[in-house]
Amino acid sequence: MTNPLDSVFAALADPTRRAILAMLLEDDMAVTDVAEPFTMSLAAISKHLGVLADAGLVTRERRGRVIWCRLEPDALRAASVWMQGFGQFDPVDLDAFERFLKSELDATIE
Amino acid sequence: MTNPLDSVFAALADPTRRAILAMLLEDDMAVTDVAEPFTMSLAAISKHLGVLADAGLVTRERRGRVIWCRLEPDALRAASVWMQGFGQFDPVDLDAFERFLKSELDATIE
DNA sequence: GGCATATTCAACCCGATGGTTGACGATCCG
């Protein structure tokens, strides 16, 4: 009964989780490597990854001892469509977007 | 220190609040009229409107006894850009979007 | 087998969130 939009938007509401998604945009990463730049515990990051996984935004796959995390951008589609329905926003300037992501990432990790 | 994306995404994570935004997409509404289709108390709806206002998604203006609520779609811009940066999603089919909004609204109000 | 690494689980703490009810302030109207 719980709407998928609920879990996606709730997952995106946390800056740590958005930072994780931004990192995974570059490449798949092991859980330990995801956690490395943050000051909080590994268990906390593991929980965040669980929230992201529940929302369908990342998948995790064990390979040996290491669990690899992959971004699943398709899970954003419904939410993106929902938001765009409220206004025609400018096409995205990808360079500006990357600068923004990096600044948000830096601000989150400090 | 709290990111505007935090409050916008958090505001969108609740189905009641998304339903309110969908209603305001049609036209400005008085608080009492916003609350009418829901089963919860007027005070609860007032709180939801407060959350939406804090996120910049609606503004409220008193005119006589009545407080009018207006959608502020510009507040969605940064969040929409953020999401689109993760994938090039199809252009929005507005008819399909409206059908979706209506179905979500109905599901939320029942 | 035994130790080190990678990750999660479980219990706990605390502040935030979503709801309620009842009182209150503001405004219109007769």
Next chain:
DNA sequence: CGGATCGTCAACCATCGGGTTGAATATGCC
């Protein structure tokens, strides 16, 4: 003025969310 309508405020309650720490599980390596 007095009463009705509109909306918020305040107090309270239950649940959720994000963090911690410590133990447990799973795998790799010697």
